[in-house]
Amino acid sequence: MSHPGPLLTDFVDGTLGAAERADVQAHLATCATCRDEVAVARTARSALRALPVATPPPGVADAAIAEASAQPTSIDTARPRSDPSTTRRWLAAAAVAAAIGLIAVAAPKLGPSPSQSMAAGSDAAADQSFAKAAGVEVVDANVSQTQLATVAAALGGVQPAEAAASGVSLGETAQPPDLQARHVLPAELPHAAACLDQAFGDTPGTLTRVLGARFEGTPAYFGLYAVGPGAGLPPTRVQLLVASVRGCDVLASAYASL
């Protein structure tokens, strides 16, 4: 017989029937090339199959989970991805954000860490008016740096109606995204909280909400912390910390006075 071709693969696997196996063996008895190939392939096959199962790094699926929940499924495809009324509420919230003098801090590694500056205010009193987060709210939004302050304000519970009355004009760049949660994932909360802790070290106050969304295109956790002055007093401000889902790196932060 000529060189067995693909039959050699089956021969090495040990999956040939008796007749074909006998044919291949007869060929091997006369063909040194194929004999050598069988020996080499067997060695490689054994070595490859002995490889340990590789363990993925933590968080390798997090971006996908955030992404999946932001996708319209077959059921909600009919729903508009951006609800105009929500957009309007956000415009109003942004007005309040501007009115109350929100400060967004970009690239916190360049200056004093906002978490450090807020750490002194960390107190159980924050629980008085802010419930602890119940899950990661997955949002189909890509938040830009210029939107961050308005996001912090809205998550902090600023009333849209009052904001609208303030009549503050807004620049185009501050227009915030639709932050309507597509899904809430309770099971992801511990990982998200740990990720924010890892990124920022001492996270301040009480973690009241966590959003899974994109920041400047990067899948990220947005953690909202209610921070009080201590001594049993209610929180006076909220701080929004943003960490990348992958790698838990610091991306940005912002805070709003209540």
Add this chain to the structure above:
Amino acid sequence: MDDPADQELIDRYLQGDGDAFAALVRRHERKVYGLCLRVLGDPDDAADAAQDTLVMVARKLGSFRGDARFSTWLHRVATNVCYDHLRAAKRRPAVRRLPDEEHVHDLGSPAADHADEVAGTRDVAAALAQVPPDFRIAVVLADVQDLPYDEIARILDVPVGTVKSRVHRGRLAVGRALGVLTKEPGGTDGTSQGQR
């Protein structure tokens, strides 16, 4: 068989249950990462490719109609992502490091605590890196992912005979890179890469 459960999770996800998708990808992330690691060789590249794969799955799952097994479809997505990463790596300056101590540490599963196993892992990973991509992917699907040839044929969209040929050539390249001596290292397959 895990497919009924896969399909059930997919159905639940498509009905709006985000936790079902999380369960689905948590179940398969190890498999995807394993494929990416053995094909790309570098743990960081593999993590990126695995993440890209799972994000792609998230985006495309709505169009998955169940005409293939989910794991077949998942492997097809992962394989295409790996090809993309290999092409991108080819365009970058060649700075890829050989498997080092950190790499070896990453490769080990919690159960793989024998030093000789880890050393073998390093050799095999280095050998795989020398195999041409088409053969490397085929042999990884067959001998690392332990998939049957007909499923690999569906993943790669090539005939089963082509799969067997690629697997054989991949094994020869790995074996020769591992330093197995052969009397006629050339053969007709053009994959002889005996140097290490």
